Amino acid sequence: QSVLTQPPSVSGAPGQRVTISCTGSSSNIGAGYDVHWYQQLPGTAPKLLIYGNSNRPSGVPDRFSGSKSGTSASLAITGLQAEDEADYYCQSYDSSLSGSEVFGTGTKVTVL
Amino acid sequence: QVQLQESGPGLVKPSQTLSLTCTVSGGSISSGSYYWSWIRQPAGKGLEWIGRIYTSGSTNYNPSLKSRVTISVDTSKNQFSLKLSSVTAADTAVYYCARVSVVAGLYYFDYWGQGTLVTVSS
Numbered sequence: 001q002s003v004l005t006q007p008p009s010v011s012g013a014p015g016q017r018v019t020i021s022c023t024g025s026s027s028n029i030g031a032g033y034d035v036h037w038y039q040q041l042p043g044t045a046p047k048l049l050i051y052g053n054s055n056r057p058s059g060v061p062d063r064f065s066g067s068k069s070g071t072s073a074s075l076a077i078t079g080l081q082a083e084d085e086a087d088y089y090c091q092s093y094d095s096s097l098s099g100s101e102v103f104g105t106g107t108k109v110t111v112l
Numbered sequence: 113q114v115q116l117q118e119s120g121p122g123l124v125k126p127s128q129t130l131s132l133t134c135t136v137s138g139g140s141i142s143s144g145s146y147y148w149s150w151i152r153q154p155a156g157k158g159l160e161w162i163g164r165i166y167t168s169g170s171t172n173y174n175p176s177l178k179s180r181v182t183i184s185v186d187t188s189k190n191q192f193s194l195k196l197s198s199v200t201a202a203d204t205a206v207y208y209c210a211r212v213s214v215v216a217g218l219y220y221f222d223y224w225g226q227g228t229l230v231t232v233s234s
Contacts (some may be wrong), residue, residue: 046221051215
C-alpha cells in the first residue's frame with residue numbers, strides 16, 4: 001500500500017479548475033523530499049507532468065501547476081479540457097526502512 | 113529523443129523467475145547523470161517502483177521486493193534488465209522501464225517505455 005494518499009477521483013466541467021492533493025508524512029514529503037506528478041492517459045504509459053514540486057517539462061501546458069506545503073502537495077489543472085481526462089500520480093521519496101521511491105494512490109480526473 | 117522498449121516473456125509460471133530487458137535508443141545509456149528504473153502496475157491499480165541502476169552498476173531496490181529482485185545493465189548493448197524470482201500471481205502486472213533524471217538532487221522519471229504485460233500463471 002502506498003504511503004502517499006490521493007483522492008480516488010475528481011471531476012469538473014470543461015474550463016473549470018480542479019485540484020488533486022497528495023498527502024504524505026514526515027518520512028517523505030514532510031522530510032523535504034520533492035514531489036513529481038505524472039499523467040497516465042487510458043492504455044498508455046505515464047508521462048512526466050511536473051517535477052521538483054512546481055516545474056513543468058518542455059511541452060507541458062501552463063494549465064498544469066504544482067505546489068507543496070508541509071506534508072502535502074497539490075496538482076492544479078486550470079481551464080480543464082476533455083483531453084485532460086486521465087489518471088494522475090504523485091511521486092516522492094520515502095526515507096523509512098531502507099528508503100524507496102514511492103507513488104501516490106492515483107486520482108482519476110473526469111471531465112463532465 | 114530517447115526511447116525505451118521492454119521485451120521478454122508475457123507468461124511466467126508460478127515460482128519461476130521473471131526476466132525482462134529494456135533497450136534504450138536515441139542516446140547512450142552511459143551518458144549523462146541518469147539512472148535506469150523498473151516500475152510495475154497491476155491491472156486497474158497504481159504504480160509500484162521496483163528499483164533502479166546506475167551505469168556503474170550501483171543499484172537501489174524497493175525494500176518490499178529486494179529479496180527477489182536483481183537489476184543489471186549491459187552498456188555494450190545499451191540495455192538494462194530485470195529479474196524477479198519466485199513469482200506468484202501477485203506479480204502479474206504491466207512492467208515499465210524508465211529513465212531517471214537526476215537534477216539538483218531531484219530524481220524523477222522523464223522517459224518511459226510503453227510497458228509490457230507479464231502474467232504469472234501455470
